Amino acid sequence: MRPDQLAGALSQLQAEHRLRQRAVLDSPQGARVSIGGRDYLAFASNDYLGLANHPALKAAMREAIEEWGVGSGASALVAGHFAIQQQAEEALAEFVGCEAALLFGSGYAANLGVVSSLVGRGDAIFADKLNHASLNDACQLSRAEFKRFRHNDLAHLAQLLQNTPAASRLIVVDAVYSMEGDEAPLAELLQLAERYDAWLYLDDAHGFGILGNGRGALVEHALQHPRVVYMATLGKAAGVAGAFVAGSRQLIDWLVNRARTYIFTTAHPPAQAAAVLASLQLIEQESWRRLLLQEHISALRAALMETSFRLCSSRMPIQAIIIGGNEAAVQMAGDLQDSGIWVPAIRPPTVPAGTARLRVSLSAVHSGQDVSQLAQALVRLLR
Incomplete structure (x- = not known):
C-alpha cells in the first residue's frame, strides 16, 4: 500500500464498520473498569480467574x-x-x-x-x-x-x-x-x-x-x-x-x-x-474461582437460552452471541455501553464475514448480580 492510500483505506474500514480503535483504560483490569472518565461493568477481558490485579x-x-x-x-x-x-x-x-x-x-x-x-x-x-x-x-x-x-x-x-x-x-x-x-x-x-x-x-x-x-x-x-x-x-x-x-x-x-x-x-x-x-x-x-466461573456460565446461558439470541455452544467463560452484520454488532455493543456495560463487538477479519458477534468474557471477579445485569440488558435490547 502506498502512503497516499492510507486515508482511503481507513475510510473504507469505517464505512464497513470494521475500523478498530483502542479504548484507553484509566483503571486496572477487573469486573469494573474506567474508560474515558466513565465506569463500566466489563465483560471484555480474558482475565478468567480474576488474577490480573491480585x-x-x-x-x-x-x-x-x-x-x-x-x-x-x-x-x-x-x-x-x-x-x-x-x-x-x-x-x-x-x-x-x-x-x-x-x-x-x-x-x-x-x-x-x-x-x-x-x-x-x-x-x-x-x-x-x-x-x-x-x-x-x-x-x-x-x-x-x-x-x-x-x-x-x-x-x-x-x-x-x-x-x-x-x-x-x-x-x-x-x-x-x-x-x-x-x-x-x-x-x-x-x-x-x-x-x-x-x-x-x-x-x-x-x-x-x-x-x-x-x-x-x-x-x-x-x-x-x-x-x-x-x-x-x-x-x-x-x-x-x-x-x-x-x-x-x-x-x-x-x-x-x-x-x-x-x-x-x-x-x-x-x-x-x-x-x-x-x-x-x-x-x-483456589478452586472456588473455577466453580464460581461455572456458575456464571450456567446462569448467563440459562438467561439467554429462551431468547432469539444465537449463542455459541460453549462450557467455557467465552460466550459468543452471533449478531451477523457488522453494523448491527457495533450498534448493540454501543447500546450496551450507553447502559454502562462493556462488551466488545468482534467483526471480520477476526471472524468470518456475516458472523459479527458480541464476545462476552466471564470472570471469577464478576458477581452473580453482575451476570444478571448483563443478561437483563441484553434482553432489553431485543425488545
Whole structure:
C-alpha cells in the first residue's frame, strides 16, 4: 500500500464498520473498569480467574524487581537465563505434566517459533479453519505446505493426512477456540497424529487455568505424549503475561536452538516469572474461582437460552452471541455501553464475514448480580 492510500483505506474500514480503535483504560483490569472518565461493568477481558490485579501477584512482582531488577538485558542465550525464570519453567512443566518447558514473550511469539522450528519446505501443516490468527501466520511463515481442514472435521483432516507425501507432518489446533468458546476433539486428533506419523500442536491459550483443575487441556484429556507439543499463554487465566511451551526435554532443547522468536529477542523481565509462580499457586489452591466461573456460565446461558439470541455452544467463560452484520454488532455493543456495560463487538477479519458477534468474557471477579445485569440488558435490547 502506498502512503497516499492510507486515508482511503481507513475510510473504507469505517464505512464497513470494521475500523478498530483502542479504548484507553484509566483503571486496572477487573469486573469494573474506567474508560474515558466513565465506569463500566466489563465483560471484555480474558482475565478468567480474576488474577490480573491480585495482591499476591503484585507483591511477588514488586519483590522480584527488588531482587532481579526490571530489564533482562538481552536474549537468554546471550546475557544469561535468570534463575527465577528457570524455576518458573520447571514449575510450569510439572504443572502440566511434561518433562520441560520454555518461556516465550507472548503466545504469538511461541506459535511462530515452534511451528517454524518443527516444519519447513517439503513438510505439511494441517490446521483447523478457526485457528487463531497467530497460528495461521506461523503456518504461512514456516514455508511448509499449509492445508486447512473444516472446523473440528476429523474425516476431512484424515483425508488430507492420507493424501500427503510430506516428509514431516504437523497438526495444529486451538484447544479452545477464542471466538466461539468450543473445544477441539483432542483425543481423536492424537489418534490421527499417531496413525499418520504427525506432531500435534495444541494452543491452549484459553484452556490453561480453566480445564483440568486449572492445569489445562493436557491434564483434562490425559494427553501427555511424545507427539504432543503444548503451548499456553500466561496473560489470560494466569493473569500475568507471556507464554510457555511444554513437552519432552529433547523438544525444549531443540526449541532453545532453533526457535527464532526465542533466540533473537530480548528475554522478558525476570519479575514476570515470579508473578507466574505466584499465579500457579492460586490456580491450584483456589478452586472456588473455577466453580464460581461455572456458575456464571450456567446462569448467563440459562438467561439467554429462551431468547432469539444465537449463542455459541460453549462450557467455557467465552460466550459468543452471533449478531451477523457488522453494523448491527457495533450498534448493540454501543447500546450496551450507553447502559454502562462493556462488551466488545468482534467483526471480520477476526471472524468470518456475516458472523459479527458480541464476545462476552466471564470472570471469577464478576458477581452473580453482575451476570444478571448483563443478561437483563441484553434482553432489553431485543425488545
